[in-house]
Amino acid sequence: MADETIYEHLQRQGLSRQDLLELCERLAAAMVPPGAPPETWPGTPHEVAQAIECRPRLPVIYLDFQDCAGNGEAFTMSRARTVADMLLNRMALGYYELLSAASGWRLEQYKREIIERYPGQYAVIVEGSIPAGADGAYCTIGGRSAADLLKDAARSAAVVIAYGNCAAFGGIPRAAPNPTGALSVSDLLPDATVVNVAGCPAIPEVLTGTLAHLIVFGELPGLDHLKRPEAFYGHSIHKQCARRGFFDTGQFAKSFDDEGARQGYCLFELGCRGPITHNVCATLKWGQGLSYPIQSGHPCLGCSEPQFWDDGGFYKEQKVPERRREAVPAGGAP
Ligand code: SF4
């Protein structure tokens, strides 16, 4: 029943006015990283309430192709679930192999109904890369290749959200020598409206925030040059890193178990790619806001950037030259 407005749907679900206001507050907060000043929020809770009184529900098709399923796992296990429940379960997540009760031809039929009944009004979320090698035989569902399924679903979608590095940039399946000919969503659909929610896995709250913006305002949030939502990818990890003080004073861990590592020194010389990586890990964090790779003692791998695996993977030795600050690679925005 994606024809009714969000407000009508919530009323039918038995939500009180108080519940609705609470939802609006959560939606408004979900559209920005924690700590973002109110003047940078795209809408106040009151404006969100006004918007969802007339906005139709957003039908969503979630496709899972060539990856480890880590993004879906992160999403279903995260604290974003409470908002995601509001957004998806109470709204219109029409097709998702992982969560849908139906399977087989019934589920495929339901996806077809969404495509034909809501042209230009539904969103497609894609997890995983799309193999182009061997005529797409490396990843097929119901006898159809991933490329065929994605082109079909995306043809009349309002937006395609590439969720995770594999969908956004090809990820690990695309790393050299790329045996399956893996492509990103944008490679396969150069003319489609694509949003890259990048990461390995991507932070679930970033997907939730992107969907919240789309659902509430009926338009995409601002994107950067790699089609990532600016609100979440506007700063480098380095800029917000708790170890930044050690970088500035030239204190670097030389190995993973030396005294510097124990003191929490900067991990640049152990391969940290925080200066050239744009993501919101340092403030949103993982595990209910508990930690993120650098806080846990591991350098950033650059997992929200293109070609991160070929550019270093788990470890790439790098030295800080004499003039430390100027030495930060281009794009680092220290
Ligand atoms: Fe943090 Fe890495 Fe920058 Fe060091 S190089 S301050 S560990 S982001």
Ligand code: F3S
């Ligand atoms: Fe990925 Fe670096 Fe964050 S490895 S999870 S972008 S700290």
